[in-house]
Amino acid sequence: MSEAARGAMLETRGLCKSFGALQVANSIDFRLERGARHALIGPNGAGKTSFVNLVTGALTPSAGQVLIGGAEVTDLPQSERIKRGLARTFQVTALFRRLTALENVTLAIAEREGVADDLFWPSGRHQRVIEEAYVLLESLDLADDALRPVNTLAYGRQRLIEIAVALGLAPKVLLLDEPAAGVPSSETGLVAGIVERLPPDIAVLIIDHDMDLVFRLARRITVMVQGSVLVEGPPEVIAADPEVRQVYLGERQRR
Amino acid sequence: MAAFLVFPSYLPLGSQILATILFALSADLVLGYAGIVTLGHAAFFGTGAYTSGILAVNGWGEPISGLLAGALAAAVIGVVSGFLVLRTSGLTLLMQTLVVATLLHEAANRASSITGGDDGLQGMQMWPIFGVFRFDLFGRTAYIYCLVVLFLCWWLARRIVHSPFGRSLTGIRENVLRMHAIGAPVMRRRLVIYTISAALAGLAGGLIAQTTAFVGLGFLSLDRSGTVLIMLIIGGVGRLYGAFIGVPLYMIAQDRFSEVAPVYWYFWIGLLMVLVVVFARGGIFGLVGRLRR
Numbered sequence: 071m072s073e074a075a076r077g078a079m080l081e082t083r084g085l086c087k088s089f090g091a092l093q094v095a096n097s098i099d100f101r102l103e104r105g106a107r108h109a110l111i112g113p114n115g116a117g118k119t120s121f122v123n124l125v126t127g128a129l130t131p132s133a134g135q136v137l138i139g140g141a142e143v144t145d146l147p148q149s150e151r152i153k154r155g156l157a158r159t160f161q162v163t164a165l166f167r168r169l170t171a172l173e174n175v176t177l178a179i180a181e182r183e184g185v186a187d188d189l190f191w192p193s194g195r196h197q198r199v200i201e202e203a204y205v206l207l208e209s210l211d212l213a214d215d216a217l218r219p220v221n222t223l224a225y226g227r228q229r230l231i232e233i234a235v236a237l238g239l240a241p242k243v244l245l246l247d248e249p250a251a252g253v254p255s256s257e258t259g260l261v262a263g264i265v266e267r268l269p270p271d272i273a274v275l276i277i278d279h280d281m282d283l284v285f286r287l288a289r290r291i292t293v294m295v296q297g298s299v300l301v302e303g304p305p306e307v308i309a310a311d312p313e314v315r316q317v318y319l320g321e322r323q324r325r
Numbered sequence: 326m327a328a329f330l331v332f333p334s335y336l337p338l339g340s341q342i343l344a345t346i347l348f349a350l351s352a353d354l355v356l357g358y359a360g361i362v363t364l365g366h367a368a369f370f371g372t373g374a375y376t377s378g379i380l381a382v383n384g385w386g387e388p389i390s391g392l393l394a395g396a397l398a399a400a401v402i403g404v405v406s407g408f409l410v411l412r413t414s415g416l417t418l419l420m421q422t423l424v425v426a427t428l429l430h431e432a433a434n435r436a437s438s439i440t441g442g443d444d445g446l447q448g449m450q451m452w453p454i455f456g457v458f459r460f461d462l463f464g465r466t467a468y469i470y471c472l473v474v475l476f477l478c479w480w481l482a483r484r485i486v487h488s489p490f491g492r493s494l495t496g497i498r499e500n501v502l503r504m505h506a507i508g509a510p511v512m513r514r515r516l517v518i519y520t521i522s523a524a525l526a527g528l529a530g531g532l533i534a535q536t537t538a539f540v541g542l543g544f545l546s547l548d549r550s551g552t553v554l555i556m557l558i559i560g561g562v563g564r565l566y567g568a569f570i571g572v573p574l575y576m577i578a579q580d581r582f583s584e585v586a587p588v589y590w591y592f593w594i595g596l597l598m599v600l601v602v603v604f605a606r607g608g609i610f611g612l613v614g615r616l617r618r
Binding site for chain 1: 506
């Protein structure tokens, strides 16, 4: 537990962001410990994706701090944060659609390993990178699709490759932005299965609407409403919280 | 090589075709691989041509160093303009590349004491290559000179395209958002390929300047930037060999049509272009590939 004492894998302190009068992040204090399985939920427009963008550096906060592994990264660009072990997936699949699954993962590993700046030797020379990509796909039961262009795969499979690409960066912190979005309910189990089999020391933050998925995977849940943290706690506490039921779970039933 | 034996009287046209293939190849690196849509590639072509040409007019007629000086000057323009232009994308980027070329065009027009302005740059004296091979009247030396330079550049381009760097360019073209998310220095990668491409375009311009002993304002024109894209699209974008098909086809057609119908030859080029867009997306090279499958 000395790791936790030294600092969380990911932490935000008083994180604020507003677009004009719209406040999408209102002084958010958040901690993600090593090996965490943490879910971030909240109604549409609660600021969940904005929070992810603030953490990854796609958005610049108006105030507050972001720390990765205890070191402040608030002023660092996206690429530096990735080097420190932060990876994310996108709500809408963002892959290299005409490249194969293997090439998709290989590109990520090549960036991590710093071989992508080699502009003279053939890619095939970096055998190690390609092999690692294949082993990663194999470990996720995706080896059958390794040599198929991503745009020929079913959407559910693409969501899994989206996770594989993020894992290619060997992250310490993994942000999954609605990993099961757009996946038929019969296949959400596959996504959950992959998340369950992730290396235990990776800190995982899942942002999702799918309550079955969230309650299956998360050991801790944070509820956001209108840019602020409403409540945080273990799933059973969240499920029983009357305020949460009113603003979020209740709203879902009304729909 | 075949042209050398079969059509000796066409060697000067052949040299121009080879140099233009190199120009189109350079455009393919940015357009076809990095997905940078540019309408200002003539800026680099013209810079290389004027640099090599001005050296030759002013008493430095050594071809190889003159050619490299042209490539270097084009690379400098490439790195500086790329630094400014590549921050944008899409239509804004397109317009900014156009602006860079137009600025250079106007600068060359104004500096007529150096560039010859509207009359063009004339009176180049080229020394023999390696002090041995003189540029002969029939254009044999020029043809082989262009062939060797093109081959070396094609080899280099091929290495780049198949390297991890080249693969990452494809990634940038396919999905910039994802490239940022895997930590790729997107801006730097684009700037590197833009500069390499500019240098190759500069070599192409230098070759034409040295082998035709003429440089005019047209070398920097929008027309020149547009034509090279048309040739590339006819041949096939993003496959490195498109330039080798599109350029000869266009230039030989231009040569033939302009003899038969001096006024209307653009019509036939236009028709060819329409046919390619309707029936052969991916250019002729793409069509051949599809038929084979």
